Amino acid sequence: MNGPTLRTxxxxxxxxxxxxxxxxxxxxxxxxxxxxxxxxxxTVAEAAVAAGAGWLGTTSVGEACALRAAGLAVPILAWLHxxxxxxxxxxxxxxxxxxxxxxxxxxxxxxxxxxxxxxxxVDTGMSRGGCPRRQWDELIGVAxxxxxxxxxxxxxxxxxxxxxxxxxxxxxAAAVAGMREALKAVRAAGLGSPLAHLAxxxxxxxxPATHFGMVRIGAGLVGIDPSGTVEMHGASRLxxxxxxxxxxxxxxxxxxxxxxxxxxxxxxxxxxxxxxxxIPRELSPRAGVEVRGRRFPVAGRVSMDQxxxxxxDRYFPTGTSATVFGPDGGATxxxxxWAHWAGTIPHTIVTGIGPRVRRSIA
Ligand SMILES: *Cc1c(COP(=O)(O)O)cnc(C)c1O
Numbered sequence: 001m002n003g004p005t006l007r008t009x010x011x012x013x014x015x016x017x018x019x020x021x022x023x024x025x026x027x028x029x030x031x032x033x034x035x036x037x038x039x040x041x042x043t044v045a046e047a048a049v050a051a052g053a054g055w056l057g058t059t060s061v062g063e064a065c066a067l068r069a070a071g072l073a074v075p076i077l078a079w080l081h082x083x084x085x086x087x088x089x090x091x092x093x094x095x096x097x098x099x100x101x102x103x104x105x106x107x108x109x110x111x112x113x114x115x116x117x118x119x120x121x122v123d124t125g126m127s128r129g130g131c132p133r134r135q136w137d138e139l140i141g142v143a144x145x146x147x148x149x150x151x152x153x154x155x156x157x158x159x160x161x162x163x164x165x166x167x168x169x170x171x172x173a174a175a176v177a178g179m180r181e182a183l184k185a186v187r188a189a190g191l192g193s194p195l196a197h198l199a200x201x202x203x204x205x206x207x208p209a210t211h212f213g214m215v216r217i218g219a220g221l222v223g224i225d226p227s228g229t230v231e232m233h234g235a236s237r238l239x240x241x242x243x244x245x246x247x248x249x250x251x252x253x254x255x256x257x258x259x260x261x262x263x264x265x266x267x268x269x270x271x272x273x274x275x276x277x278x279i280p281r282e283l284s285p286r287a288g289v290e291v292r293g294r295r296f297p298v299a300g301r302v303s304m305d306q307x308x309x310x311x312x313d314r315y316f317p318t319g320t321s322a323t324v325f326g327p328d329g330g331a332t333x334x335x336x337x338w339a340h341w342a343g344t345i346p347h348t349i350v351t352g353i354g355p356r357v358r359r360s361i362a
Pocket of ligand 1: 033079160199202217
């Protein structure tokens with residue numbers, strides 16, 4: 001009997017890239033941070049590149065180097081540098097870095113032993129990683145200095161959209177104008193015409209004005225549209241075997257605190273996945289899983305390593321597989337269903353699946 005297994009569905013990743021392709025002529029960067037949103041960074045990256053993504057994106061240079069080590073040869077950008085830009089690692093692996101602060105770019109220019117490919121990260125309304133607008137001139141000045149010294153080459157200008165999930169192009173207008181302004185300043189400074197990129201999945205799906213030269217797609221690769229406007233293909237299936245069963249009378253409290261009480265005689269089945277494996281502990285009573293084509297409720301509190309399901313008058317032998325989530329529809333819950341039951345977003349469900357769950361590729 002296989003234990004809990006998370007299968008990454010590479011065909012779904014490919015279909016999602018194809019879906020994005022129908023909506024933009026810009027290049028597609030496949031963002032595979034956080035282990036490819038929990039689906040396996042290399043697995044998702046390979047599937048996305050095979051389907052036409054021309055770039056890869058990660059949070060850290062370390063994540064980017066792991067993709068290079070796996071043989072991925074397309075350009076890769078990393079945009080958050082916890083202890084300053086690791087210029088040597090980036091240059092050695094041929095990884096581009098986004099830099100959104102004057103100090104960080106200054107340090108890079110001071111230290112880089114060989115030319116580092118840089119994307120200037122400008123704040124377009126997030127007030128997060130980008131350089132605030134009042135410092136753009138200074139940032140560009142440092143870039144010019146670094147360019148002359150051959151320490152950096154500005155190959156990109158990057159922004160990020162704070163409001164694209166509203167699916168209202170008007171909400172993105174200020175960021176689009178900011179990007180244009182930044183590009184103009186970069187060109188005027190003699191830094192050429194770098195690749196401009198602003199949109200993530202929501203912008204790519206809902207607002208062509210945000211596409212510029214490239215769109216950065218993360219959630220969309222694994223079937224999540226943060227704007228909630230486009231049906232995409234869920235790219236994983238989490239299954240777990242029933243490992244224990246019992247038959248109990250009506251009125252039996254189940255689990256810690258007896259939060260669930262059987263209202264009739266019932267078969268209870270235990271699945272070996274709990275909150276340590278990423279099953280949210282705070283759940284609506286509507287939460288359930290699929291077994292043999294029917295949905296059965298999660299009974300009582302989620303434990304660290306297990307959940308109990310109430311299968312009513314149906315008895316299933318141990319070893320029977322339950323589907324916790326998957327893209328199958330019908331009785332099978334989706335990642336979106338779990339997010340809804342837990343009062344969160346689908347991203348936290350897929351990135352939360354723990355290391356004890358076996359990974360496989362389908
Ligand atoms: C995560 C991330 C993305 C991808 O966003 P999705 O909405 O998941 O497509 C793009 N750009 C940056 C800077 C990110 O951090």
